Amino acid sequence: MLIKMAAQALLPYLHLPEEEIVRLLEIPPRPELGDVAFPCFTLAQVFSKSPVQIAAELSERIEAEGWKVSVSGPYVNLFVNQTKYVPRWLVFGDLKNNRMNEVDFSIADALNFEGETGPYVQYTYARTQAVLEKVMSSEIESKQQLEDHETSGDELVGMAGFELLKLLTQYPDVLKRGIDRNEPSIVARYLLDVAKSFNQFYNKEKIIHPAPEVRLARIRLTSLTASCLSRMLHMLGLQTPSRI
Numbered sequence: 405m406l407i408k409m410a411a412q413a414l415l416p417y418l419h420l421p422e423e424e425i426v427r428l429l430e431i432p433p434r435p436e437l438g439d440v441a442f443p444c445f446t447l448a449q450v451f452s453k454s455p456v457q458i459a460a461e462l463s464e465r466i467e468a469e470g471w472k473v474s475v476s477g478p479y480v481n482l483f484v485n486q487t488k489y490v491p492r493w494l495v496f497g498d499l500k501n502n503r504m505n506e507v508d509f510s511i512a513d514a515l516n517f518e519g520e521t522g523p524y525v526q527y528t529y530a531r532t533q534a535v536l537e538k539v540m541s542s543e544i545e546s547k548q549q550l551e552d553h554e555t556s557g558d559e560l561v562g563m564a565g566f567e568l569l570k571l572l573t574q575y576p577d578v579l580k581r582g583i584d585r586n587e588p589s590i591v592a593r594y595l596l597d598v599a600k601s602f603n604q605f606y607n608k609e610k611i612i613h614p615a616p617e618v619r620l621a622r623i624r625l626t627s628l629t630a631s632c633l634s635r636m637l638h639m640l641g642l643q644t645p646s647r648i
Contacts, residue, residue: 413468438481
């Protein structure tokens, strides 16, 4: 997950597809070299410059929300901005547990980019924004079309999409139950369920489908998911970054 987040942050600055960036990114051997590092050897032929020079120039250009950037020889080093993210991630790690139960809280687990964590949910929200941004930038559909279209059943959004749609309709009941019971874990667990369901939809169904009616339904479902995630993240005190 951390590698994918770093790849999205670097994507606007590199002449490479996201899959290639993911393949090239490395986890440094020492913490002082960053949480993730990008080696610039591959770009040497593209820019006709030395990897060290490319790394230095990239480190000055990159302005990635949620990351701090440095350079070490031919490597661009990226550090997760802990001041921005870590306190809220720790809170989410606590809120997802029932307040009446005894819990073995783990800081390491709360900061993990995999599984039932704040970073995982924020990454999912950023993924919805990447899909919608791609749609708008390519002018596949207008904003008014997305707002006016009614999402239909599983033949339009696929089985994974239909399961996601059913989950989204539970939002008012979940919110009411959490308030009535004074139990924020109900909201946090539902937020995790929505994030997991959207990622299954994203991986199993082609969202930007060639058939206009199918494409509209799936993009609209992505937009609805983004709205749900945004409301609930803010409700629990977490930010909604468009990129992580």
